[in-house]
Amino acid sequence: MLFTSYEFIGFILILFAAYYLTPGKKQWILLLAASYLFYFLADPVYLIYILTTTVTVYLAARHIGRIAEEQSVYIKENKTSLSKEEKKAYKAGMKSRQWKCLLVCLLFNIGILAVVKYTNFVISNVNSVMKWAGSNNQLDFWDIALPMGISFYTFQAVGYLIDVYRGVAQAEQNPFKLALFISFFPQLVQGPISRFNDLKEGLFSEHRFQADTVCRGLQRILWGYFKKMVIADRILTAVNTIIRDADSYRGAYVFVGMLFYALELYADFTGGIDITIGIAETLGIKMAENFNRPFFSKSIKEYWRRWHITMGTWFTDYIFYPISVCKPMLKFARFTKAHFGDVIGKRLPVYLSSFVVWFATGIWHGASWNFIVWGLGNWVVIMISQELEPLYERFHNRFHIKDKFAFRLFQVIRTVLLMSCLRMFDCYRDVPLTFKMFGTMFTEWNWQILWDGSLLLLGLSGLDYVILAAGTILLIAVSLMQRRESVRTQIAVKSYPVRFAIWFGLFLCILLMGAYGVGYDASQFIYNQF
Amino acid sequence: MEELLEILRDLHPEVDFETCDSLIDDKILDSFDIVSIIAEIEDQFDVVITAEKIIPRNFNSAEALYALIQELEDED
Amino acid sequence: MKKVKIGRAVCTIAVVLISLYLLQKLLMPKYVTDVIEGALIAEYYEEEKDHDVIFIGDCEVYENFSPNVLWDEYGINSYIRGSAQQLIWQSYYLLEDTLRYEKPEVVVFNVLAMKYNEPQKEAYNRMTLEGMKWSMSKVKSIQASMTKEEHFLDYVFPILRYHSRWSELTADDLKYMFRTKKVSHNGYYMRVDVKPAENVPGGKVLADYQFGDNAYDYLDKITQLCKENDIQLILIKAPSLYPYWYDEWEQQMEDYAEENNLMYINFLKLIEETGLDFSTDTYDGGLHLNLSGAEKITRYFGQVLKEEVGLSDRRDEQELVLRWQEKQKFYEQDRDEQLEALQNNQ
Numbered sequence: 001m002l003f004t005s006y007e008f009i010g011f012i013l014i015l016f017a018a019y020y021l022t023p024g025k026k027q028w029i030l031l032l033a034a035s036y037l038f039y040f041l042a043d044p045v046y047l048i049y050i051l052t053t054t055v056t057v058y059l060a061a062r063h064i065g066r067i068a069e070e071q072s073v074y075i076k077e078n079k080t081s082l083s084k085e086e087k088k089a090y091k092a093g094m095k096s097r098q099w100k101c102l103l104v105c106l107l108f109n110i111g112i113l114a115v116v117k118y119t120n121f122v123i124s125n126v127n128s129v130m131k132w133a134g135s136n137n138q139l140d141f142w143d144i145a146l147p148m149g150i151s152f153y154t155f156q157a158v159g160y161l162i163d164v165y166r167g168v169a170q171a172e173q174n175p176f177k178l179a180l181f182i183s184f185f186p187q188l189v190q191g192p193i194s195r196f197n198d199l200k201e202g203l204f205s206e207h208r209f210q211a212d213t214v215c216r217g218l219q220r221i222l223w224g225y226f227k228k229m230v231i232a233d234r235i236l237t238a239v240n241t242i243i244r245d246a247d248s249y250r251g252a253y254v255f256v257g258m259l260f261y262a263l264e265l266y267a268d269f270t271g272g273i274d275i276t277i278g279i280a281e282t283l284g285i286k287m288a289e290n291f292n293r294p295f296f297s298k299s300i301k302e303y304w305r306r307w308h309i310t311m312g313t314w315f316t317d318y319i320f321y322p323i324s325v326c327k328p329m330l331k332f333a334r335f336t337k338a339h340f341g342d343v344i345g346k347r348l349p350v351y352l353s354s355f356v357v358w359f360a361t362g363i364w365h366g367a368s369w370n371f372i373v374w375g376l377g378n379w380v381v382i383m384i385s386q387e388l389e390p391l392y393e394r395f396h397n398r399f400h401i402k403d404k405f406a407f408r409l410f411q412v413i414r415t416v417l418l419m420s421c422l423r424m425f426d427c428y429r430d431v432p433l434t435f436k437m438f439g440t441m442f443t444e445w446n447w448q449i450l451w452d453g454s455l456l457l458l459g460l461s462g463l464d465y466v467i468l469a470a471g472t473i474l475l476i477a478v479s480l481m482q483r484r485e486s487v488r489t490q491i492a493v494k495s496y497p498v499r500f501a502i503w504f505g506l507f508l509c510i511l512l513m514g515a516y517g518v519g520y521d522a523s524q525f526i527y528n529q530f
Numbered sequence: 531m532e533e534l535l536e537i538l539r540d541l542h543p544e545v546d547f548e549t550c551d552s553l554i555d556d557k558i559l560d561s562f563d564i565v566s567i568i569a570e571i572e573d574q575f576d577v578v579i580t581a582e583k584i585i586p587r588n589f590n591s592a593e594a595l596y597a598l599i600q601e602l603e604d605e606d
Numbered sequence: 607m608k609k610v611k612i613g614r615a616v617c618t619i620a621v622v623l624i625s626l627y628l629l630q631k632l633l634m635p636k637y638v639t640d641v642i643e644g645a646l647i648a649e650y651y652e653e654e655k656d657h658d659v660i661f662i663g664d665c666e667v668y669e670n671f672s673p674n675v676l677w678d679e680y681g682i683n684s685y686i687r688g689s690a691q692q693l694i695w696q697s698y699y700l701l702e703d704t705l706r707y708e709k710p711e712v713v714v715f716n717v718l719a720m721k722y723n724e725p726q727k728e729a730y731n732r733m734t735l736e737g738m739k740w741s742m743s744k745v746k747s748i749q750a751s752m753t754k755e756e757h758f759l760d761y762v763f764p765i766l767r768y769h770s771r772w773s774e775l776t777a778d779d780l781k782y783m784f785r786t787k788k789v790s791h792n793g794y795y796m797r798v799d800v801k802p803a804e805n806v807p808g809g810k811v812l813a814d815y816q817f818g819d820n821a822y823d824y825l826d827k828i829t830q831l832c833k834e835n836d837i838q839l840i841l842i843k844a845p846s847l848y849p850y851w852y853d854e855w856e857q858q859m860e861d862y863a864e865e866n867n868l869m870y871i872n873f874l875k876l877i878e879e880t881g882l883d884f885s886t887d888t889y890d891g892g893l894h895l896n897l898s899g900a901e902k903i904t905r906y907f908g909q910v911l912k913e914e915v916g917l918s919d920r921r922d923e924q925e926l927v928l929r930w931q932e933k934q935k936f937y938e939q940d941r942d943e944q945l946e947a948l949q950n951n952q
Contacts (some may be wrong), residue, residue, distance in 0.1 A: 006759050027554040166582030195564070224581070305557065316561050320583040333569050350565050386562070463773050500618060508629075512769050517760060 001041060003189070003275050004229060004516060011038070026205025031180055031203065031283070038185040039148065046147040049116075053109050054182050057157040058175045060105035061164040064098045065171025102165045106158060113154045114142055121367035137502060149188035151364060155314055157182050160196040163320055169196045177204055181483060182355055186276040190269065192290040192310035207284030217281030219488050222506050223478075224274030228394065229514035231471040235260050236515075237459035243427050246437055249360035251444030254424075254437045256455065261427050262420040263472065266295065269308075293479045298411035300381045311364075315357050324353035355379055365426075370434065374425035381418060467513055531596050534575040537570045538592055552589035565590060627782075630765035633772060634736075636782040642789040643668070643690045647700070647737030654929065655708040658917055659684035661911055662697040662704075665681065666844035669894040672904045673792035674937045675889075677930050680908040681919030686793025691730035691736075694719040694824040699747035701831060703738060713832055714840045717859050717870075718849065720825065723818025725753045734938060735761060742830030791937050796897055798944040803884035803892030811848030817858055829866050838869070838915060845873035845882055845903060846864055846893035871910065873903055880906040897941060 001008045016036045022030050039046055062095045071094045074397045075087065082090070123139045130137055161180065163169035180203055181196055242249040242257035249257065273290045280287045294307035304312050321327060329349050337345025355376070363374020401407040421438065449455065456462060481487045491502055537545045541563050545553075547548075553559045559601045567589075568579045577599055579588075632726055637644035646668060659682055661667040668688030676682040687700050704710075725731065731751045743793065748761050760767040789795075832839040841863055843851060851874060863870035878916060880903045887899030895903070899940040911917045920926055 008758055168582065168585070301560070305560075317581075317584070320561055321565070321584045325568045325579060325581055325584070327578065330569060330572050346566060346569070349569065350562050353565070354562075490573070496614065500621075504622060504625075508625075511765070512629075512772050514769065517757075517766055517769065 001038065001271060004225070004233070016282060018100075019207075019483050024208065027207060028177065028180055028204050031184065032176055033181060035183040035185040037187070038188070039183060042148045042304075043145065045145070047148050049112065049147040049150060050153060050183055051156050051179075052112065052180045053154060054175070056105055057161050057182070058172070058178045060101050061171040061178075062163050062173075064161075064164050065099050067094055067098050067101075068167065069096070076290050098165055102161060105161060107153055109158060113150055116146055116150065118363070118367045119144070131526045152188060152191050152193055154186075155193050159193065159314055159318060163196060172196070180204075184280075185278045186286070190272050190276070192273060192276070192288055192309070193314050194288055194310065199285070202280070202285035202287070210284070211412055213280045213284060216488055217278045217283075219503060220274050220278030220281060220489075222278075222503065222510065224271040224278055225474070225510050225514070226400075226471075226506055227267040227271030227274065229510055229516055231468060231475070232264050232271060233515035234460070234464055235267075235468055238455075239427075241262050241458045242410045246428065246433060249445040250437065250440040252441070253446070254441050256450070257427065258424055260421045261423060262416065263468075265423065265426075267471075267475070292359070293482060295416055296412055296479065297413060297415050298408065299385055300378060301385065303415050303419060304378070304382075311361075312486075315361055319354055319360060320357045323356055324349055328354065351383060358382075368429065369431050370425040370429050373434075374422055377422045377425065381422070531592070532559075533574055534571070534596050534599065535592055537567060537574070541566060547592040551593070553591060554586040554589050555593060557591060567595075574602065575599050611769055613846070618853075619694060626765065629762070630768075631657070631783045632775065632779055633768040634764050635768065635771070636778055636786075637733075638778055638782050638787045638789065641733070643795060644733040645737065645789045646685065646793055646795065647689050647734060647787070649737075650685060650704075650793065651739060651789065652786075653685060653792070657683050657685045657708060657710050657910065658709045659712045659714060660701070660704055660922070661686040661714045661716075662692070663688055663714075664692040664719055665690055665795075666716045666718050666725055666846050667714070668790070668793055668795050669797070670844045670846070670900050671907065672794050672796075672897070672900045674794070674930075674934060676908050676911070677921075678934065679905060680912050680917070682908060682911055682917050683919035683920055683926060683930075684792065686790075686792055689730075689734040691722075691726060692719060692734050693722050693726065693730075693751060694821050694828075695729075695750040696734045696747050698824045698828050698831070699743040699750070700734075700738070701828060702743040705742060705831070705835060706741065706743075706936070709835055710837060711917060712838045712840060712911065713828075714842055715828060717841050717843050718846075718851070720817045720821045720855070720859070723820045725751050728753055728756055731756070732767070736764065746910070749857060764905050765836040767890060778848075788936065791933065794900070796937070796940050796944070797889045797894070797902075798897045798941055799889045799948055800886055800896060801889055801891050803888050804846055806847045806892050807850070809852055812852070815852055815854035815858075817855070827863065829868065838842065840915075841870040842907075843870075843872040843874060844895075845880070845899075846894060847874075847884065847888075867916070876906065877904075899915065 011034075015030070019027055019030055036047065036226060039050060065256075071091065074090070075082070119142050123141055127138045130139075160169060164171045172181070181194075181199060184194075184199070184203065218276070228369040239257060239260045239311075242253050242260070256316040270291050277287045288310050290308055290310050292306040292309065294303050297303035297306050329352075332352075333345060336348045339345075340348075358375040358379035359372060360375075361378070365375070367372045391434060396402045424434045425431065428437060448461060456467070460468070478487050481490060484490070491499055494502075535547050538545070541560065545558055550556075550558065553558075564584060568584075572578055579598065579602065583598060583602075588594055635644060643665070643848070659676070661684065663713075665688065668686045671684075671686060673684040673686065676684050687704060689696070692700070697719060701713060731748075731753070735744065735748055735751060738747070747756060752758065829839055831837075838892075841859060843856075843859070850874075856872060859870055859872075862868070873882075882899055882902055887895055887902060889896040903904060912919075
């Protein structure tokens with residue numbers, strides 16, 4: 001079910017009505033049923049995967065939780081009799097029992113994700129190597145469907161398990177509650193990746209119908225649909241035209257495609273998340289934010305703190321820190337410091353762990369080289385800017401423009417362009433082709449297409465461009481307004497007719513200008529006499 | 531405490547670590563800083579701050595961080 | 607306070623519903639100037655319903671038969687419920703729909719539609735289905751006609767389908783928001799221009815000439831429905847040269863007519879008898895007849911209706927005569943205007 005389908009809207013409406021008619025204590029059960037139904041409707045086979053993950057993570061977390069309980073009881077009982085060393089040894093033993101359990105469960109679940117997601121990637125690489133080595137043998141690809149949302153729910157489940165291991169979260173006693181946390185349907189498709197501690201309160205408590213909260217949720221949903229249907233789905237036509245025919249659309253077209261894709265992705269992804277969070281809000285559930293006006297970032301590093309936030313923090317908390325502060329890495333740091341001096345010794349471990357993180361981020365986005373190169377591209381840019389930091393420092397000490405508007409604007413535009421360039425790997429989905437197309441921007445001088453009407457041949461009419469421009473201005477305006485406080489809050493203090501005009505106007509915009517339905521591409525009847 | 535403040539000042543000379551108590555919440559320290567700090571602490575205090583201890587509460591102020599170090603030293 | 611809130615809610619809902627209704631009215635195609643075929647189905651409901659003959663079928667009925675000639679020369683009161691690429695299930699449900707209002711003596715069905723066994727094109731579906739008044743027949747017809755990418759909801763709320771038409775609205779959309787302009791002559795779409803038929807392509811060889819099961823099912827249903835209502839069903843094949851009518855198809859229809867004891871007239875075989883001349887009687891090179899051609903074959907068909915079916919002359923019914931006088935006036939006016947426009951263009 002796509003967010004933009006009638007089925008989905010119908011599903012939400014029915015769920016919504018049922019939710020507030022259900023006694024508060026049972027509401028979470030309804031959500032669980034709805035989530036599994038959502039999954040079932042996508043493909044019944046998928047249920048096996050999510051159930052396996054849920055059951056194994058539940059059992060492992062319970063086991064780890066019980067060891068922790070056992071430990072605290074034992075220590076309390078033997079508070080006086082244990083020497084410090086004994087206590088430490090006992091704790092270490094318990095920790096290692098927990099660690100074993102964690103490791104088995106992690107390997108199993110990450111293993112499932114790896115097998116379904118990356119087997120064909122491995123096969124295709126093996127095939128290329130064999131071909132290169134002159135062998136005619138080729139392995140067959142494995143015909144397997146990637147279960148919906150597996151990357152998201154696996155991460156969510158694994159995050160929960162690690163939290164339990166770390167003692168940050170309590171192991172959930174009720175397997176069905178855990179099942180709901182892992183399968184909560186609005187976030188299945190594209191996140192956000194929630195933490196158990198953040199979400200459990202909202203998921204499992206009682207929610208009475210509150211007009212204000214519901215309205216705010218609806219407003220957010222509306223805004224999400226606006227971004228998705230009026231902007232993203234409209235500009236998609238032009239993006240597809242450009243990237244699907246790389247031979248014809250070169251030079252300046254690549255630049256146009258790059259910017260259009262940036263807008264498309266932003267509107268689509270943030271719009272989808274708005275819908276997700278908005279739906280949760282109408283149900284009285286607060287979810288973690290996933291974006292914080294990312295295109296206003298002044299560096300790539302900052303951008304990644306503001307774009308797809310829940311994914312970024314997931315990688316930082318569960319991969320970056322564990323790797324960079326583990327004992328071998330600290331040892332390695334000492335070693336490099338001793339042999340290569342302070343400067344390298346300080347950096348190498350951090351750079352190494354962030355290399356791993358960016359490699360993982362890349363491959364998590366998709367099982368192909370272009371995503372890996374994209375991930376590592378981000379890593380390279382971040383490392384370079386990190387290294388240039390002292391240089392910037394000197395520059396700013398000399399020229400006092402750091403806080404000037406023009407300079408900040410320059411930084412913002414630089415970030416947008418850099419990110420858009422990197423995303424070309426995501427666009428063309430082919431590493432050599434991406435480099436080639438990137439090159440044509442500098443070798444083929446056809447910038448006249450920007451004003452000679454060629455842009456009107458990409459599948460968008462002049463009117464479409466007007467709508468896109470207006471939509472983009474609105475996006476920027478809203479982002480700027482958000483700096484103060486939530487735009488919905490700002491609107492809420494206005495008089496009723498004004499509020500009504502704004503929200504109903506937005507609704508009409510989506511209804512009339514949304515790129516949906518049969519009518520969109522076939523906007524005219526062509527009657528060919530039959 | 532003074533040793534710790536030195537480590538911190540080394541990274542961000544512009545921050546007043548004695549009073550600031552929102553180092554993480556206000557995004558003054560980023561993940562790279564935290565890793566450097568942990569490495570330095572390990573060097574100078576000989577305590578290992580494991581990944582599960584990296585939570586905002588422990589890193590929001592120099593004081594909290596110092597308390598963490600002492601707690602870890604105690605355990606040793 | 608509570609009263610204020612309720613009042614506000616009621617007003618809000620009213621404003622929302624009314625604006626959506628008005629928008630929908632505004633955005634729906636009006637079919638008054640360009641593609642007037644889209645207006646045919648709805649026009650029927652404004653008629654007095656006591657017809658002797660009802661035609662159902664695609665463009666081969668609504669462009670080839672003139673009810674005015676049937677009245678003028680034989681006193682037969684007829685109506686064409688035709689629409690562009692009307693599929694056979696649509697014809698069936700239109701017949702069901704028609705029977706809710708009246709019971710004609712004869713129903714005429716053009717068999718070209720037998721060649722389609724599955725839903726075809728959304729645009730044509732719209733033109734046939736949208737004009738129908740809501741009834742179970744319409745619901746079933748929509749369900750039978752939808753292509754894969756269509757959605758029932760889009761028929762219930764056509765604004766979802768036409769939402770993007772706001773950019774191409776014309777003055778006509780405003781003018782005809784609530785009223786319509788008559789575009790047909792009892793369902794007949796008049797054209798007076800001439801484009802001779804030359805080099806009509808022959809039929810491509812088909813893999814299978816057998817009409818589909820679904821199509822036969824609905825033909826059976828039409829036959830059955832007529833039988834139940836004591837209506838004589840006449841199958842016809844209009845004299846259009848294209849789409850090509852294969853001998854294998856002809857054989858199947860002849861067999862069907864014989865098995866079911868139905869009259870079947872293939873006008874393609876009656877070119878001489880009707881006096882049709884494809885150098886003057888078609889406006890698009892043999893696909894459809896123009897006024898002169900339509901009048902010729904209608905004249906022939908009227909003779910059949912009178913003599914073989916035995917329909918009586920109703921030109922003695924005063925009220926009917928008056929009604930047809932109006933229609934005749936509009937017919938002549940339409941013809942004259944078209945001729946004039948044609949001359950001005952040359």
